[in-house]
Amino acid sequence: MKGWIFGSERQKQWTQQIYRYRSKFQNPLHQNYKHLKALESSLDLKPTDLFSVVCFVGDSTFKTTMPENVTHIRGCLRYIRSKQESKFTEPEVAALTAKLQESKLKKGLRTSLNHKAHVRELVAEKSRQRQSGESCPKCGAELVERFAKRGKNAGNAFIGCSAYPSCKFTQ
Numbered sequence: 001m002k003g004w005i006f007g008s009e010r011q012k013q014w015t016q017q018i019y020r021y022r023s024k025f026q027n028p029l030h031q032n033y034k035h036l037k038a039l040e041s042s043l044d045l046k047p048t049d050l051f052s053v054v055c056f057v058g059d060s061t062f063k064t065t066m067p068e069n070v071t072h073i074r075g076c077l078r079y080i081r082s083k084q085e086s087k088f089t090e091p092e093v094a095a096l097t098a099k100l101q102e103s104k105l106k107k108g109l110r111t112s113l114n115h116k117a118h119v120r121e122l123v124a125e126k127s128r129q130r131q132s133g134e135s136c137p138k139c140g141a142e143l144v145e146r147f148a149k150r151g152k153n154a155g156n157a158f159i160g161c162s163a164y165p166s167c168k169f170t171q
Contacts (some may be wrong), residue, residue, distance in 0.1 A: 136161040138169040
């Protein structure tokens with residue numbers, strides 16, 4: 001990726017600008033969040049077992065402040081090495097790798113057609129949810145009315161994600 005990159009942690013889309021031309025792309029943090037959830041689900045892991053890192057390859061420049069886990073490829077290894085805590089033993093890593101390989105879908109026409117049908121269903125469901133306006137843009141869970149328990153907003157209502165505390169989205 002090249003050019004200037006604009007975006008923030010909570011924006012749905014980021015912008016790439018090359019001279020006068022701008023194009024939007026999905027927030028990689030949101031995309032990576034879904035990848036982590038898929039790994040947690042398929043490997044039976046806790047959210048604390050994984051960490052997120054987004055590495056940009058190519059000659060791009062961040063024009064807005066990026067979170068610590070969004071970096072260029074040259075800073076990616078440094079960020080990964082900064083996570084000193086070992087979570088798994090060598091045999092556990094081997095078992096997780098084997099489990100991941102087993103759960104991998106076989107390439108072929110049937111898999112491709114099933115995937116396309118599934119994506120169509122997801123798009124239709126998301127469209128229905130958008131029309132009702134009741135889903136979390138971060139994780140897709142239902143949005144519910146909550147009340148602040150402390151601080152200056154104590155007792156005031158707000159809209160929050162039903163998946164709290166794993167998702168902290170609020171409106």
